[in-house]
Amino acid sequence: MRVIEARGDGLANCAGEDGATTTVMIDLVGPVAPGDELLVHAGTAIARLQEAAA
Amino acid sequence: MKFVDEFRDAELGRVLAGEIVAVVEPGRHYKVMEVCGGHTHTIYKYGVDDLLPENVELVHGPGCPVCVIPMGRVDDGIAVAMQPDVIFTCFGDMMRVPGSDGTLLDAKADGADIRMVYSPLDALRIARENPDREVVFFAVGFETTAPSTALTLMRAKAEGSSNFFCFSNHVTIVPPLRALLESPDLRLDGFIGPGHVSTVVGARPFEFIPADYGKPIVISGFEPLDLLQSVYLVLRQLAEGRCEVENQYRRVVPYDGNPSALQVLEEVFELRPHFEWRGLGFISHSGLKLSDAYADFDAELRYEIPGVRVADPKACQCGEVLKGVIKPWECKVFGTACTPERPIGTCMVSSEGACAAYYNFGRFAREREVV
Amino acid sequence: MSAIGGREQHALDMIERVRAKPARFKDAQITMAHGAGGKATQTLVEGLFVPAFGSEALRQLDDAGVVGDLAVTTDSFVVKPIRFPGGSIGELAVNGTVNDLAVSGARPLALTLSLVLEEGLAAEDLRAEVEAIALAAQAAGVDIVAGDTKVVERGRCDSMYVTTTGIGRLDERANLSPSSLQPGDRILVSGPIGEHGTAVMLARGEFELDAQVESDTRPLWPVADALLDAAGPALRCLRDATRGGVATVLNELARASSVAVLVREAQVPVPAAVAGACEILGLDPMYVANEGTLVAFVAPDAADGALEALRSTPGCEEAAEIGEVRTDPPGMVLVETAFGGRRVMDLLVGDPLPRIC
Numbered sequence: 023m024r025v026i027e028a029r030g031d032g033l034a035n036c037a038g039e040d041g042a043t044t045t046v047m048i049d050l051v052g053p054v055a056p057g058d059e060l061l062v063h064a065g066t067a068i069a070r071l072q073e074a075a076a
Numbered sequence: 077m078k079f080v081d082e083f084r085d086a087e088l089g090r091v092l093a094g095e096i097v098a099v100v101e102p103g104r105h106y107k108v109m110e111v112c113g114g115h116t117h118t119i120y121k122y123g124v125d126d127l128l129p130e131n132v133e134l135v136h137g138p139g140c141p142v143c144v145i146p147m148g149r150v151d152d153g154i155a156v157a158m159q160p161d162v163i164f165t166c167f168g169d170m171m172r173v174p175g176s177d178g179t180l181l182d183a184k185a186d187g188a189d190i191r192m193v194y195s196p197l198d199a200l201r202i203a204r205e206n207p208d209r210e211v212v213f214f215a216v217g218f219e220t221t222a223p224s225t226a227l228t229l230m231r232a233k234a235e236g237s238s239n240f241f242c243f244s245n246h247v248t249i250v251p252p253l254r255a256l257l258e259s260p261d262l263r264l265d266g267f268i269g270p271g272h273v274s275t276v277v278g279a280r281p282f283e284f285i286p287a288d289y290g291k292p293i294v295i296s297g298f299e300p301l302d303l304l305q306s307v308y309l310v311l312r313q314l315a316e317g318r319c320e321v322e323n324q325y326r327r328v329v330p331y332d333g334n335p336s337a338l339q340v341l342e343e344v345f346e347l348r349p350h351f352e353w354r355g356l357g358f359i360s361h362s363g364l365k366l367s368d369a370y371a372d373f374d375a376e377l378r379y380e381i382p383g384v385r386v387a388d389p390k391a392c393q394c395g396e397v398l399k400g401v402i403k404p405w406e407c408k409v410f411g412t413a414c415t416p417e418r419p420i421g422t423c424m425v426s427s428e429g430a431c432a433a434y435y436n437f438g439r440f441a442r443e444r445e446v447v
Numbered sequence: 448m449s450a451i452g453g454r455e456q457h458a459l460d461m462i463e464r465v466r467a468k469p470a471r472f473k474d475a476q477i478t479m480a481h482g483a484g485g486k487a488t489q490t491l492v493e494g495l496f497v498p499a500f501g502s503e504a505l506r507q508l509d510d511a512g513v514v515g516d517l518a519v520t521t522d523s524f525v526v527k528p529i530r531f532p533g534g535s536i537g538e539l540a541v542n543g544t545v546n547d548l549a550v551s552g553a554r555p556l557a558l559t560l561s562l563v564l565e566e567g568l569a570a571e572d573l574r575a576e577v578e579a580i581a582l583a584a585q586a587a588g589v590d591i592v593a594g595d596t597k598v599v600e601r602g603r604c605d606s607m608y609v610t611t612t613g614i615g616r617l618d619e620r621a622n623l624s625p626s627s628l629q630p631g632d633r634i635l636v637s638g639p640i641g642e643h644g645t646a647v648m649l650a651r652g653e654f655e656l657d658a659q660v661e662s663d664t665r666p667l668w669p670v671a672d673a674l675l676d677a678a679g680p681a682l683r684c685l686r687d688a689t690r691g692g693v694a695t696v697l698n699e700l701a702r703a704s705s706v707a708v709l710v711r712e713a714q715v716p717v718p719a720a721v722a723g724a725c726e727i728l729g730l731d732p733m734y735v736a737n738e739g740t741l742v743a744f745v746a747p748d749a750a751d752g753a754l755e756a757l758r759s760t761p762g763c764e765e766a767a768e769i770g771e772v773r774t775d776p777p778g779m780v781l782v783e784t785a786f787g788g789r790r791v792m793d794l795l796v797g798d799p800l801p802r803i804c
Contacts, residue, residue, distance in 0.1 A: 036724060041659060041723055042658035044654070061275060065197045066227055072328070120788075121784065122788050123787075126788035193653070194653075194728060198655055221732055300788070405454065415465075427473075
C-alpha cells in the first residue's frame with residue numbers, strides 16, 4: 023500500500039492500489055513519507071517495497 | 077507505476093511455463109510443497125497449477141494459520157466468547173473453523189457477541205469504544221501476523237487499557253516444517269518458502285532444509301508470476317543437482333528479516349513448550365504465548381478456559397496428505413465423516429485445502445486429464 | 448493419462464451421489480450462513496420450504512412465481528446501516544422487488560409495503576425512508592397499493608425492516624427459464640459488479656477502511672425491456688445478481704440447465720475501488736452483492752445485438768460479455784483467469800468472510 027500521510031504516533035493513512043484507504047501501524051518500517059510503498063499485513067506494515075527490476 | 081499488474085502478466089507466465097517444461101525430466105514426477113496459505117490462494121485464484129506440466133504437482137502445505145487451530149482451542153475460544161461481558165473479536169475466516177461442538181459462527185447464533193476484525197488494531201478500537209465491556213482478540217497467524225498483535229498489545233499497554241485481552245494462538249513456521257521433514261515417509265522434492273513470513277524472520281531460518289534434509293527451498297512472492305518463477309527455480313535446482321535457499325522475493329525479503337519486528341515479538345511473546353496443530357499433533361516450541369510482561373492482557377489467564385484437548389478423529393489423515401504420502405481420496409474419512417460442510421481436518425477446513433479442493437473440483441481435474 | 452483407480456473412482460462416485468441428492472436441511476439452528484445465499488440457503492429452500500409448500504410455481508425456484516399471466520414476488524430487507532453511499536433501505540426495498548419481477552420477464556405494476564419499526568426510531572429517519580420509497584416507486588413506475596406497520600421493542604430490530612411484495616404482468620416477448628441454457632449461449636452483465644455489497648460493508652465502519660464506492664441500487668425493468676426488445680425469444684434467462692453475487696447466479700443456472708459456464712475474468716467489469724477494497728479484505732467481487740445489476744444469458748446469434756441494446760440503456764454503459772455456456776463439466780462454473788489459468792468457481796458454503804491467510 024502507498025503512504026498518503028504519516029499521522030505520528032506510529033500510524034499512517036495508506037491507500038491500496040485502487041484508492042481504498044486504511045490505517046496502518048508503521049512501527050516496524052521506520053519513518054515513512056507520502057508515496058512510500060509498504061507491504062501491509064493485518065494492519066501492520068512489515069516491509070518496504072523496492073520497485074522490482076524489469 | 078504499478079507494483080502489482082506487472083507481476084500478473086499472462087504473456088510472461090506462458091514463457092515461464094515453457095521454461096518449466098524445459099527443465100523437468102519427462103519421466104519423473106515432482107512434488108513441490110508451497111508452505112504458505114497465501115501462496116495456495118494465489119495458485120487457486122489465478123489457476124497457476126493449470127499452467128504446470130502434468131508431472132509437476134503442487135502440494136498445499138500447513139501454512140493456513142486458521143486451518144491449523146485444533147478443535148480444543150476453538151472450544152476454548154467459544155467458552156471465552158460466551159462470557160456475558162465479553163466482546164470476542166477475530167479474523168473473518170476463523171469464524172468457520174469447527175470446534176468439537178460447532179464454530180464461532182454457531183456461537184454467535186447462540187448469542188455470543190462475536191465481531192469480525194481486519195486488524196488487531198480494530199479490536200483495540202472496539203475496546204476503547206466499549207469501556208464497560210471486555211474485548212478479547214483471538215489472535216491467529218504465523219510470524220507475519222504476530223507482529224501486528226504484538227504492536228497492538230504494546231499500544232494497549234502504553235495507553236493503560238484495562239479491558240483489552242489477547243487469546244494467542246500464534247504459531248511459528250519452522251517447527252511444523254521440521255516435523256514434516258522428520259517423517260520418514262515424506263514424498264516431497266522441494267519447497268516454496270513463505271514470502272511474508274520471511275519478510276519478518278528472513279531467509280536464514282530455512283537454511284536447515286537444504287543443509288539437514290537435502291531439499292531445495294525458494295522463498296517466493298505472492299503474484300502468480302512469482303510463484304511460477306519459484307517453481308522453476310526449485311526445479312532448476314533439482315535439475316542441476318543443487319540444493320540451497322534461494323530468495324525469489326528479494327524485492328521485499330531481506331536475508332535477515334525485519335529486526336524491529338523480531339524485537340517486538342521477543343518482547344511481547346514467548347515460546348510455549350508445545351502447541352497442538354490440527355491434523356499434525358503436538359509440535360514442540362511451535363506456539364507463542366504472551367510474555368510475563370504482558371500477562372495482564374493474557375485472556376488465558378483472565379478467563380477460566382476449559383483447556384480440554386479434543387483429539388482429532390483417529391481416522392483423520394491430514395498429516396499424510398500434507399506429506400504427500402496419500403491423496404485426499406485415500407483418507408479414511410474423506411467424503412464421509414469429513415466434508416466441506418462438516419470438516420474435520422485442516423485440509424478440509426479451508427476451501428483451498430487439498431481435500432476441500434479435491435472434493436469440490438476433483439471431477440473437473442479428472443475431465444482435464446481426459447481432455 | 449493416468450487411469451483412475453478403483454478407489455479414487457469410488458470416492459468420486461460417492462461425492463457425485465451426495466451432490467445429486469436433494470438438499471436436506473439438517474442443521475440444529477439457523478446461523479447467518481442460512482441467509483447468505485450460498486449452500487446453507489440452498490439446503491433451507493430446497494430441503495425445507497419447497498417440500499413443505501410444494502407448489503409448482505415454487506418448485507421452479509425462480510425469482511418470482513407465476514399465477515396466470517401475473518408474476519408475484521416478495522422480499523424482506525434488513526440492512527445495517529439503513530443508509531449507505533448510493534442508497535438506503537427504502538430505495539432498496541422497492542428496487543429489490545421490482546427487479547425480481549423484471550428478471551422474471553414481468554413489467555412491475557404494484558407493490559405492497561410492510562414495515563417493522565424499532566421503538567425509538569427517529570421520526571425524521573422514518574420520514575426520509577418513506578420519501579425514498581415514494582421516489583423509488585415513482586422511478587420504477589409502480590404504485591404502493593397496500594401496507595402494514597408493526598412496532599417492536601427497542602433492541603428487537605435494527606431501526607427498521609421492510610418487506611415488499613410485488614406484482615407484475617408477464618411480458619409477451621419473454622420466454623425465460625433457468626433450465627433453458629444451451630451450449631454456445633453468451634453471458635452478459637448489465638454493469639460493473641460488487642458495488643452494493645462493498646458500499647454497505649464499508650458503511651458499517653467495522654473496518655478501518657475507506658473507499659469511494661456507491662451502491663448500484665436501481666430499477667432493472669428498463670434494462671430487461673431493452674433486452675427483450677433486442678433479443679426476444681433468444682433471451683434465455685435473466686437473473687438479478689443480488690446476495691451471493693454473480694458467482695452464485697452462474698452456479699445456480701449451471702445446475703438448473705446441467706451445463707458448464709465459462710467466465711473470462713479479464714472481461715468482468717469490476718470498478719477499481721471495489722477491486723481495491725475487496726483485495727484488502729480478502730473478498731472476491733464475484734461473490735459480492737449487487738442491487739441493480741443483472742446477468743443475461745442470450746443465444747449466440749442475438750448476443751451482439753443484446754449487448755448493444757444494454758449499452759445504450761442509461762446506467763448500463765459498462766455492460767459486458769463475460770463468458771459463455773459450454774457442455775462439460777455440467778453443473779460447474781469455470782473461470783479463465785486473467786493470468787491464463789483456469790479454476791472452478793463454486794457456490795459459497797456460507798457468508799463471504801474476509802480472509803487473513
